[in-house]
Amino acid sequence: MTHDGTHARDGGAGAGHPRIAPPVGGPSTRANVHMRYKGIPWWGWAAAAVLYVGTAAAAVEFAWIRAIDALAGLGAHRLELYAASLKSELGRFEMVPALVARQDSVRALLEASPDEARGMLPAVNAYLEAVNRDVGSGAVDVIDAHGSVIAASNWNQPGSFVGTNVSYRPYFKDALARGRGRFFGIGTNTGIPGLYFANAVHGAKGTALGAVAVKVSVDALESAWRTPGEAAIVVDGNGVIVISTEPEWKFAAMRAMTAQQQRDIQASRQYAGRIVEALRYRRAGDWNEAAWIGIFPDLRRAGRTTRFLVMSQPAPQGHDTIMVLLDTAGARRQQRIAFAFVTGVFLIAALYALYAVQRRRAIAEKLKAQEALRRANDRLETTVAQRTAALTHANAQMQREIAERERTEQRLRATQQEVVHAGKLAVIGQMAAGLTHELNQPLVAIRTLCDNARTYFERNQPAQAMANLERVGRLVDSMAALTSELKAFARKPAVERVAVSLGEAVAHARLIYDARIRDEAVRLDVRIAPGTTVYAESSQLQQVIVNLLGNALDAVRDANTRVIAMAASEPDTQGRVRFTIDDSGPGIAPEVLVHLFEPFVTTKPRGQGLGLGLAITSRIVEGFGAKIAAANREEGGARFTIEFAAAGPQRTEHGRWDSGTDC
Structure with missing residues (x-):
């Protein structure tokens, strides 16, 4: 039985004999590992396992014999009752x-x-x-x-x-x-x-x-005989079941029928022309002269079998035989109870033995610890005197080190102040260079617009000249807004969100960079549906798009193919408009991408940017209630995406997408 060894091993998990442990790794330790487990010798475990297996087997066998003998006594009594019932029931008709x-x-x-x-x-x-x-x-x-x-x-x-x-x-x-x-x-x-x-x-x-x-x-007789846990049948001289408390067994043969017997049965029409088939059962062995064990098909569970104790005796009339089949499930249940009882007794005994062994070990360990404590106390008294002198010397050394550390800290604070002052000067220089870069582009655009306005006046075209002058005014406003970027970066201003045309904001940014786009041969594709409006603040939205377009132009400056694409999607089911700016540049390094919207993070050479543009852009976008994100495209280049809250459709008379523009 597989349970035997398992219980024996589990039961010894916490026991052991008291002994003085040898040095770790020594030969005595290895010998004890081979000879003992948890303090109990290996032969003790083996003897317990053999005793358990033998006792469990004997208990299971005794329970089986006792249960089957009781079942055989019940079967003999049942046979007498069935024979008397058969004689009484049929005798009055004979x-x-x-x-x-x-x-x-x-x-x-x-x-x-x-x-x-x-x-x-x-x-x-x-x-x-x-x-x-x-x-x-x-x-x-x-x-x-x-x-x-x-x-x-x-x-x-x-x-x-x-x-x-x-x-x-x-x-x-x-x-x-x-x-x-x-x-x-x-x-x-x-x-x-x-x-x-x-x-x-x-x-x-x-x-x-x-x-x-x-x-x-015989229907009434079969109903009277029907009892849970057993079956009763009457077999005629041909070996065919003619009375049965199990309807499925009726007219089946208890033995294989010969061809002559089949012909005789068909000639007498005894079973109305049915072919008598043998009942599929297997004889598992004899119990005594009057009983045997048989394995029969389980009628209530398909594909399963039931083990019966089968007993028989001749019927009172004719050449029939009465048989009673008693289910041995109760006997098997008694076996399991006996096995569980023996296992429980052994577990209790094993736990008690292990408790006793553990208690002896604990007492021995306690005595050993007391002896070790006494020796340690003796060593401690000797060590205290030695350590007192060492501590006195160490204290004097520590006082000297504290004084030296205080002087070092004073020098460090002075050096830190100088470094902070130098860093402030460097930041101011970078900020000045960045502001110069940001203001230079609008100034170039103003110069171009002024030259065009003068040309329009010379041609007597005041309307076009006035339009250029209005654009100059807007650029001046943009420059004023640029000078306040550092202040906007320091605090988050209150933003009043209104419906703003996304196409007009993009057109403003294209106007600012028109000369640069043309000079650097950049192809700019814009696909924004007319009337696309989002919730934002007009000037700040223009600033955001100007910053992103300027970064895109910087990215494609040295690229073989210089393409920038700006597009806006239709509002989705959640009322969001997705605006994207793609470039064909080299993309963004992974180590920079994770910190891209943090202050003073830039990929431009020293002196060409403060690293505040995208940080300010991010804060402005968040003020709109929108989200900005950056990623590298699979086909190359970078993509910036802004998800705006849609302000509702405002279609123009064209009602179509703008075609791509090559500049």
């Missing part, structure tokens, strides 16, 4: 055909001519009907010498036996040959199984004129 055969009206009917018989039939049929009703049988028939039923208790019913020829039935043949017959079979008219008793009707000269047969149903 004499009925003999009594009916002695009636003068029945003998006269068999001796009469056909014309005379027609006049006698009503009285005989009524008599048979009364007899059948009084005794509670299935049917009572009068059969002539040729095997034809000439009178029956069910003469007036749809399935009447009158006119049926039963000369092939063994009970009729036996009645004519030996005076009486007994036979179990299925009715050819009704298809209902039953037991037939027959008796010959003799004339004045002693010749057999015919027979009287009584059919008895």
Whole structure:
């Protein structure tokens, strides 16, 4: 049993004999590892395991024998009850055909001519009907010498036996040959199984004129025998089950049928033309002379089997055999209980033994610890004096080190102040260079617009000149906004969000960088649906797009293909508009990408940027209630994405997408 070793090992998990541990890794330790486990010698574990296995096996076997013996006693009692029940139930029908055969009206009917018989039939049929009703049988028939039923208790019913020829039935043949017959079979008219008793009707000269047969149903007997946990069957002389508390076993054979037996059964129509098949069971061994163990198919669980204790004895009538099958599940349950009991006892004993061993070990360890404590106390007294002198020397050394550290800290603070001052000067220089870079582009645009305005005035085109001057005014406002970027970076201003045209903000940024786009041969593709509006602040939105477009131009400056694409999606189901700026530049380094929107983070050469542009852009976008993100595209270059809250459709008269523009 696999449980034995497992319990033995688990039970010894916390025990051991007290002993002085040798040095770690020494030969004595290795020897103890091989000879002991948890302080108990290996032979002790082996003896406990052998004892447990032997005791458990003996207990299981004893429980099985005792349970099966009790089951055999119950089976013997059941057989006596079933035999008495069978004798009582069928004995009262066995004499009925003999009594009916002695009636003068029945003998006269068999001796009469056909014309005379027609006049006698009503009285005989009524008599048979009364007899059948009084005794509670299935049917009572009068059969002539040729095997034809000439009178029956069910003469007036749809399935009447009158006119049926039963000369092939063994009970009729036996009645004519030996005076009486007994036979179990299925009715050819009704298809209902039953037991037939027959008796010959003799004339004045002693010749057999015919027979009287009584059919008895066994359904009530089967219902009375049906008991949970057991099965009862009656097997006829052919080895076929004719009475069974398990309906599926009925008319199955307890042994394989020979070809001749099958032919004889078919000739007598005993089972209404059925092919008798052997019951699929297996004999697992004999228990004693009167009982054996059999494995039968489980009728309630498909594909499963049930182990029965089978006992049998001859039936009181005929050549039948009564068998009772008792389920051995209770015996197996007793085995499991015995195994669990033995296992529990051994576990309790093992735990108690381990507790005792552990207690002895704890006492030994306590004594050992006390001895070690005494020795340690002796060493401590010696060590205290030595350590006191060392501490005195260390204290003096520490005082000197503290004084030196204070002087070093004073020098460090002075050096830090100088470094901070130098850093402030460097930041101011970078900020000045960045502001110069940011203001230089609008100034170039202003110069271009002023030159164009002068040309328009010379051509007497004041409208175009005034338009350029208005653009100059807006650029001046943008420059004023740029000078306040550092202040905006320091604090988050209150932003009033309104509906702003995204296309106009992009057009403003294109105007500022128009000259640069043309000079650097950059192809700018803009795909924004007319009327696309988002919630933002107009000037700050223009500043955001100007910053992003300027960064994109810087990124594609040295690229072989210089393409910048700006696009806006339709509002999604959540009312968000996605605005993207893609460039064909080299992309953003991964180590920079994670800190891209932090202050003073830049990929430009020293002196060409403060690293505040994207940080300010991020704060402005967040003030709109929008989100900005940056990523590298799979095909190369970088992509900046802003998700705005849509302000609602405001279509222009064109109502279409702007076509791409090449600059």
